Amino acid sequence: MFTLLSSLPLSSPALAAISVLGVLILFLLKRLRRYSISYLPAPECPSWLVGNIPEFQRPREAGDADFQWSKKFGLAFRTKGCFGEDILYLADPKKFGIPQAIQYVLNKSGYNFAKTLELRIRQQYSTGYDSIVWAEGEQHAKHRKIMNPAFSYNALKGFVPVFTEHAKKVANAWKDILDKENGNSSILNVPPWLSRTTLDIIGATAFGYNVGALGGSDSEIYKAYYNLYSQTHYNLSNFTILFRRITSFLPPFLVKYLIYLPKKDLKRMGSFTKVIKTLGEKILAEQVALHATSKPEGKDVISILVKANFSEDPKKRMGDHEVVAQFMALLFVIRITAGHETTATTLSWIFYELSKRPDIQACLRNEISETRKKVINRGDTEFSIADMESMPYTAAVMKETLRYRPIVLHLFRRAIRDDVIPLDVPQRTASGNLINEIPISKGQAVTLSVCVYNRLKSIWGEDADEWKPERFLDESFIAKHSYHVGVISDLTLEMQVILMELVENFAFAPASSEPDIKAAVASSVVQPMVRGEEHEGSKVPLSVTLVQ
Ligand SMILES: *[C@@H]1O[C@H](CO)[C@@H](O)[C@H](O)[C@H]1NC(C)=O
Ligand SMILES: *[C@@H]1O[C@H](CO)[C@@H](O)[C@H](O)[C@H]1NC(C)=O
Ligand SMILES: *[C@@H]1O[C@H](CO)[C@@H](O)[C@H](O)[C@H]1NC(C)=O
């Protein structure tokens, strides 16, 4: 049980303390549980302290452990967390709850994220921040209400010109590079470019602020953000896994002091947080000054917030300046982790997959240029939303990539009450019985497996392990599986605008060196990296050629 202990870089008093703490935590957790899930089959657990978490966190390729175990045990089994805690691992399509759950996490209004205390603290932690805001529960609810309109579909539609402007900016930057190299083709590392683009878009849409990551003004935020995730969440050591688990039990007001500990990942998050907080204060001050003298018609979140403060209705006023600045910073961080990460990373995967499939790339480019012709023929210059919504092949490419390369491998939940989880596929217990449902107690930890679910042959077909956009064009498939197809619904206009602009202008092919691209796990988020060059973070070098 304690084989791991000697391999951790800890002194023995610290170890003794951790172990005592672990036993305590385990005892408390067990007291909450009326139903045990110990009858479910489980993979071997190499360590009482960190359980199976290292296998999930440090696979050779994202989902290795998941695919192997689900093949062996089925779609509902048991894994171990820290201190021997039993975690229900679920990929069964019935109660899975994933359609809602996925929406929840990926929905642009990402505060839904903070579903459970544990998740909430995980979030705080990855931001190194936000405790003050969350502590102000009422404040938070109020801000949220004021801001809801900023996240409506209509508001997002209004941002399409902003998306287009930035998509053209990145396309022009690429054209400049190709020009300078005196040719039509160059090797470009795609993810940082997309990251810059989406970061600029967040700045403009959420805060009316020019981040300048694509050149122009200061890009201090981009520098602070660059590779943040891979530097703080990739290749976690056993010690960090354990440390994060223990700190998840800290009361929120203590969490913010964690950044003062001498730990590299915490320092890294802390410095990012500082940049963002300073920015939050700066933007807020600017906006307040602006709104005091004029009535600008900004649709971004901050304009809405500031406008509300000039409202007659005291309920809509924002209160303490400090809290609002913090709230904005939090919002920024959440948008980055939820929205920015999804858009930039999914686009990187799309270009990677397209580079290997010139046939699919040609179909996609064809649909885009056909739509372009329609636009020009009617005398317009830009795609309308209706144009974009009538592009089935483009939608299929995005949906298939979200299915095949999900950004989030797992969703973590804790049951908020006793519940019974019905199963679609009967599960064999460790002793060989078949069961159709699993009773769970309040507090039971559940891992919802997005990666296994997205590859289920029973839903997606025998070719589930292939990237194949055509599956989303098949009417009979969609009719039969509309519920599941709906799961892959985090299509955003932002992603589509950037995709269309770049595919219209550039062709993608594998770089001549053909680096070994792997799906790397950075905590729960998957990023493409080059094997052997993981320290460089998200990386996909592709040969990019101007389309004439
Ligand atoms: C981390 O824990 C795993 C067990 O889950 C063990 O196999 C591995 O050797 C440990 N690594 C280190 C560096 O201690
Ligand atoms: C996602 O966001 C949209 C638009 O704000 C909203 O209508 C929808 O209910 C949200 N879905 C979930 C599951 O929160
Ligand atoms: C770039 O493309 C143009 C048009 O297709 C072609 O005429 C030109 O030779 C190409 N230049 C290079 C360096 O390949």
Ligand SMILES: *[C@@H]1O[C@H](CO)[C@@H](O)[C@H](O)[C@H]1NC(C)=O
């Ligand atoms: C992960 O970290 C360990 C040190 O803790 C290092 O030896 C190893 O090379 C790293 N692996 C990758 C793939 O970065």
Ligand SMILES: *[C@@H]1O[C@H](CO)[C@@H](O)[C@H](O)[C@H]1NC(C)=O
């Ligand atoms: C909103 O206005 C009140 C006074 O009306 C002020 O005390 C408060 O600081 C303002 N909030 C912000 C965020 O400017």
